[in-house]
Amino acid sequence: MTNAAARTEQIIEQPGRVRRLRRLVEATADGIWPAIDLTRPYVDGTENLPRDGRFILVGNHTQTGMAEAWLTCLSVRRITGTRVRPLTERGMGSMPGPIGDVLAACGGVVGTPENATKLMQNNETVLVFPGGGRELGKFKGEEYQLKWDGRAGFARVAIANDYPIVPVGHVGGDDIYHSVVERDSFLGRLTEKVGQAITGKADMTMPLTRGIGPTLIPSPQRMYLRFGQPINTRQPAGVTDEDWVSTVKASAQTALESILHELQDVRSEDPFRQLNPLAWRHALRPPTAAS
Template sequence: MKNAAARTEQIIEQPARVRALRKLVEATADGLWPAIELSRPYIDGTENLPHDGRFFLVGNHTQTGMGEAWLTSLAVRRAIGTRVRPLTERGMGSMPGPMGDVLAACGGVVGTPENATKLMQNNETLLVFPGGGREIGKFKGEEYQLKWQGRAGFARVAIANDYPIVPFGYVGGDDIYHSITPRDSLLGRLTEKLGLAVTGKPDMTMPLVRGIGPTLIPSPQRNYLRFGQPIDTTQPAGVSDDEWVQTVKKTTQTAVENILRELQDIRAEDPFRQLNPLAWRDAVQPQAAVS
């Protein structure tokens, strides 16, 4: 118990080596931003981010896995100067050695209720993908679908700490590769069985995919990111705990799904959606960015 408490304390007061590495990570990210801007990422809704940094970002995973976490965290820090603390699955968040230090320097912590509560008590900005790894491997027709079945922990911990939730959506990552088969096809079912045999988890399947043409070369895609309006998690009088948890979860999921539909509509009309250099000047931009 003492060691567990010490590890929990270290997510706030990180070791000196991690603090030094954090400075290097942030300097590198800032140095790379001009190059990132050349791809003109579509970033909208930053005016919805509470400037005190006291909020919980909740959004969708795509095939890129870490790409959306990285862009979301960087966009928040550039908008309001706040460090984002991604909540990760236990295997990734507890990696030993240099890789674990890099993840910690990027703000990552194991996504337990205890760790989330500690961060909220310190008024930090948190980020979570309730679908976890289940949203990374998508079969044909599952692009940008949320897989939050049974995942309400984010709502429960936000309510317990009176923390507002900022829903966000990320589009582009599920277009880098395209699944070849639907989940219920023969190949799809075989892939699921193979995934279960390898990982022991039926929802962690990696389907057969293609990139450019029939190859595995990734298809260039523009990134689209939108932050929605904060969701108040203050529990009303007369509403049971379980009922309010489910209400907050459903409200958040609906908000993310609406954002994803809006971004896909924007992407469909964007001549720069596949990073065609000839269409760079015609890239669709958020209304607030139009001078």
């Protein structure tokens, strides 16, 4: 067996040290939910989650980077009892040593077609953010915008493995910090040039931001999560492979954009959106929770 094949096998049959860490991670996740629940995360659409765990979640990144991943994974675990396997950037997913073990224990897997296929062949729940790191750096006016840049790999692998796609939108993370400049402004273009000089990637630039007032203290925000209806990826007769990939990708993007618009409308009417304790009892709840 080649080294690459061995690494792919290990995402299912994880080493003993990772399995032990996984038990600790899951116990911690279950234990901290009461504390998370004090912030009353707005989570709805859970009835759309296939109970067999065999689906791929397609979501949006916010400036926090991790809040949406954690809330999604914890919510799915509470509803279906299954572990979510996030597909990560190569640099993060292949980190060596203890950090890499912790990421693996949390379910993280390097986001390659081979790894995604292996997970799907094992009927695992998969999570992907097609925008990747490009969605972390939001300039003024870019909040909750998808930056997929034509990426359709998630659709291709879902189709190949007959995996339904569940769009999952997250709102709240892009309100913790706010960019102070627009991308096309003088300071915005200068920031992009500096970012490209440092990282080699202009689309990964982190803009100048502020939190509470003019400071970098993060602004407390309620988190909003919505799971959309599953998208069937089974290819109809007479439709070419590439046309079907494009159709599925466009359907997922349209559904996710609609969810993000809906959640922003919900947030705008929520008196608890900034975690004001005086408004705790008046926090808007999803229809299923309110009924």
